Amino acid sequence: MSAVHHVDHVIIGAGFAGLCTAIKLQEDGETDFVVLEKCSDVGGTWRDNTYPGATCDVPSQLYSFSFAPYDWSRSYSPQPEIQDYIRSVAERSGTLDRFVFDTPAEDASWDDATQRWTVRTQNGTWVSRTLVVGAGGLSAPRTPEIEGIETFQGRVFHSARWDHDADLAGKRVAVIGTGASAIQIVPELQKTLEATGGHLDVYQRTAPWIIPRNDRVYPATERAALRRVPGLRRLYRTGIYWAHESYVPAFTLAPGLAAPATRAATLNITRAVKDPALRAKVTPYFKIGCKRILRSNDWYPALTADNVELVTDPIAKVTGNAIVTADGTEREIDVLVVATGFWTTELPITEHLTGRTGRTLAERWRESGMAAYKGTTVPEFPNLFMVVGPNTGQGHTSMIFIIESQVAYIRDALRHLRRSGAASVEPLPEATDRWNRTLQQRMRRTVWTRGGCHSWYLDAHGRNTTLWPRTTADFRRRLASFDADAYRVVAPVEVAPGEVEQ
Known part of the structure; x- marks a missing residue:
């Protein structure tokens, strides 16, 4: 007992x-x-x-x-x-x-x-x-309900349960999803596969709004100041907090207030994507903020790479070695990554x-x-x-x-x-x-x-x-x-x- x-x-x-x-x-x-x-x-x-x-x-x-x-x-x-x-x-x-x-x-x-x-x-x-x-x-993790996915013979795993033992070098990889996890995964996979002769298919149901990621490494002097100057770290935190709170009216009261974010996201597309057909695929049809606004500087460049194809046709089924879309196209793959949320x-x-x-x-x-x-x-x-x-x-x-x-x-x-x-x-x-x-x-x-x-x-x-x-x-x-x-x-x-x- x-x-x-x-x-x-x-x-x-x-x-x-x-x-x-x-x-x-x-x-x-x-x-x-x-x-x-x-x-x-x-x-x-x-x-x-x-x-x-x-x-x-x-x-x-x-x-x-x-x-x-x-x-x-x-x-x-x-x-x-x-x-x-x-x-x-x-x-x-x-x-x-x-x-x-x-x-x-x-x-x-x-x-x-x-x-x-x-x-x-x-x-x-x-x-x-x-x-x-x-x-x-x-x-x-939530896995997609796709006909035949259980019959796939290669490696298949959810983004939240990443299979680090999977050898991706030179492989044909598919990623299903274009949400917060996928926009971080795809650029990394693109670089790995490009260096080893592999190919990546990205399956998109809905294009997300993506704004630039203003990321930077803290220099040693700044890190030292944050550690030693009384109140500086709290000042940083307070400033960032209220800056983010200022977004709320655009989500909850007046969507027109999100116009600057829409311009930033649109510019993010036009700077990186020159092909009109691809640009149309990655441009969202809904108001910014309706889905979570994502941040990335390398998502669009990854999609324009020669070893990447963005697929927007609906997935019809998965076979033992391929994904078949509604238009009948069959794309063979070795590894399937599902970045389909929770x-x-x-x-x-x-x-x-x-x-x-x-x-x-x-x-x-x-x-x-x-x-x-x-x-x-x-x-x-x-x-x-x-x-x-x-x-x-x-x-x-x-x-x-x-x-x-x-x-x-x-x-x-x-x-x-x-x-x-x-x-x-x-x-x-x-x-x-x-x-x-x-x-x-x-x-x-x-x-x-x-x-x-x-x-x-x-x-x-x-x-x-x-x-x-x-x-x-x-x-x-x-x-x-x-x-x-x-x-x-x-x-x-x-x-x-x-x-x-x-």
Whole structure:
């Protein structure tokens, strides 16, 4: 029989969200917790995405914890540096002794009688007062449903599960997708294949808007100043933060304000792509911002290379050695890379979370749509807190600001539980409905809804359940303190005489 452990708090996931929660709980004296991580290291998305060219598209000074500065090497950090940062923060935090690795949460269920969560894993069971889910929306790769893809005889892998053992030298490679990962992968593959006599096919369903990436290496003098001059690093971060917040009105109120970004993106195309036919293929048909705006200086030059073909005809099927498009053209390949994103509006973890009514969170959301109160709590699921939950995503700035805001809200909820002696808190359905009704009304005015595109921001019903339609400063203000009046608060469980509560 597997061991049963009793703790105050279980945290699922050891990426930015889970690590931030662990550090801040410890600061509050909430040391009786465990972090369950399915893999063997911290890092989450930045541990898993090791594809060639993997880099953050948010400036380094902003893409880091406000309480843990770092000596970044450049303005946009590459994946290995971000992973090193996360690992170093974890090691310095003094919380790693409560991280349990290689332990995916197989099932988590709420017991209303005991007011406890029970989390089952292959390495034991944890019973806790609260459950914090920090699994994230970019953790479960989504593979395309293409006829015959399972019959392909060569190497096939998702961009988030890069096969570093695959020998690409001189090979015929296909990349499906032109999103944030693909625009970083393709230029690297193009150079590798060009040097070894290989060829690359890029399959595009929708052309993205791409603006120049103003990346630079920090000179030694600047790095020294950031380390030694009091307040300089915070000044950098504050300036970058407000510069990015200034983009919000163009997304949420007046798309015409995005005209300068449209000009920059269009100029990015015309400078690099001289062939009229190719230029037409890479020019988006929708308003800028409707899909995530990407940053690259080498995407368009890569597409113009002699060893690259951009294919815009729909894929009909995959055979044992080729991709066949709707026009009947068959392009033979040796390696297939699918850069087709993640399960963002149907989070796989929700299939394993069972609330007080006996149904899973996935079942609830299939019935009513993905929604939460303040992106953090859900009716029927007492003492469940989600970090990076519904409608908390960002198309313009750092998710770490959102993570810190949600963790602050969770900390205040736990303070309320301690002060009041309550056993659990659960958001009221009417408060949750009011929050999401107002949010979706606001969403109707945004470029994400009215921009003429279909993006991964939208669920099966066409609702944007992914992004926050206001500034992140507004989000932080709304989560500044725990609002107990929006919750069903349950009194402590009575312990029978002679029993000891564990």
